[in-house]
Amino acid sequence: MKVLIVGAGAVGLLLACLLEEAGAAVQILAHQKQQARIINEQGIIKDGHRHNVPAIADWAEIPADAFVLLAVKYDALDGLVPALKRYAPYNPVVFLQNGMLHLRLAEQLPHEDIAAASVEHGALKISGNEVRHTGNGTVKWALLKGRQQKFLPFTKLEGFQSEWHEDADRxxxxxxxxxxxxxxxxxxxxxxxxxxxxxxxxxxxxxxxxxxxxxxxxxxxxxxxxxxxxxxxxxxxxxxxxxxxxxxxxxxxxxxxxxxxxxxxxxxxxxxxxxxxxxxxxxxx
Structure with a gap:
């Protein structure tokens, strides 16, 4: 399965490593070209171990069949909507934000399949390409719109602690x-x-x-x-x-x-x- 993580903060870097360890084909979309270049040259370093996760800085490079995981803060979401509509109109989308205000935005997107996830891992960003896993946890998923079965592959990845929940609001x-x-x-x-x-x-x-x-x-x-x-x-x-x-x-x-x-x-x-x-x-x- 292909996964594109939008946002190279603590959560984005950690999830990129965890999903790569579980066998997913992961890419990360960085906000700055310099950060993408460093990740491509040096990899993502998690707890001292290198993970070779390709990084891009251009939405036009998004694979058409990749899951798009939005690992940016709520305030940055509005700025992503035009790019999501233009470059990833048919990709399944997952919101990873804290809070619940992003649900209103999810309702407005034209995408067929949208989910939300709650990340209960601890992560600390050390630098543009280094993250520390400060607490082991679970990623919990729930459907916001579309087909549940579209997102179930995340719950079947070996070594990736994951749970499916039926009630997104809860x-x-x-x-x-x-x-x-x-x-x-x-x-x-x-x-x-x-x-x-x-x-x-x-x-x-x-x-x-x-x-x-x-x-x-x-x-x-x-x-x-x-x-x-x-x-x-x-x-x-x-x-x-x-x-x-x-x-x-x-x-x-x-x-x-x-x-x-x-x-x-x-x-x-x-x-x-x-x-x-x-x-x-x-x-x-």
């Missing part, structure tokens, strides 16, 4: 809840994921955020038990959350797609989460 909302608990806390405290469990003050805050979300969304008890939150923190203990990395790099954080989404979807006030949102927004300005 799958993605679980990830929003998870990110809403972990990411703002790490961005405020500058702690790694694992430290949210080992630091007693951070752990108490995490419990309070979970309790607040439980009052708003009682389904969280079955959708995302607190034990699963702590287990994921431990499994990705050395991972620096994407929101913290964005803050440290002076980039725009994914506050609206995660935290604001929860605030707007909630039937009740979420004072603690709202305070986190306002605090991080004040830092971002």
């Amino acid at each position: 799958l993605l909302f679980r990830k929003v809840l998870l990110n809403g608990i972990i990411n703002p806390l790490t961005a405020i405290t500058a702690l790694k994921n694992g430290e949210l469990v080992t630091n007693p003050y951070a752990f108490e805050l995490m419990q309070r955020v979970y309790a607040e979300l439980d009052r708003a969304f009682p389904e969280i008890k079955t959708l995302l038990p607190f034990e699963e939150v702590t287990a994921l923190c431990k499994a990705t203990s050395e991972n620096t959350s994407s929101m913290l990395m964005d803050r440290q790099a002076g980039r725009k954080m994914e506050l609206d797609t995660i935290v604001l989404y929860l605030l707007e979807r909630s039937p009740i006030e979420l004072p603690l989460l709202k305070a986190f949102y306002q605090l991080l927004k004040s830092i971002e300005v």
Whole structure:
């Protein structure tokens, strides 16, 4: 199977390596020609091991029969739509973004087969062609539009931990809840994921955020038990959350797609989460 990954950030680089290890024919589409050149010359380095994944920087080079995995942030999606329509009109498309705002965009695309995936691996980008796998996890898939069987080959790749889910809203909302608990806390405290469990003050805050979300969304008890939150923190203990990395790099954080989404979807006030949102927004300005 052919896979084209759009975006050579931490998730894009890691998925390129994991899929290549599983036997897929992978290409990666980099935003800059220089990054594509470095990847072609030096490969992608994951945990010290080289993976020879071809890189391109031109949408016109996309294979017509490749799965297109969109591994860019939500804010970059609008800029990709014209290229998707022009150069990959018949390719199956997979959205990998945090949050759920991208579902509206997926509905507007003319493509026949569209899926979403939740990546629960930890990844840290070291350089333009190097990534560290900071936490082993699973990639969970769900159909947004079209034929489920089109995407099932991902769940059959040997060594590629993958699950299929029937309810996309449930799958993605679980990830929003998870990110809403972990990411703002790490961005405020500058702690790694694992430290949210080992630091007693951070752990108490995490419990309070979970309790607040439980009052708003009682389904969280079955959708995302607190034990699963702590287990994921431990499994990705050395991972620096994407929101913290964005803050440290002076980039725009994914506050609206995660935290604001929860605030707007909630039937009740979420004072603690709202305070986190306002605090991080004040830092971002």
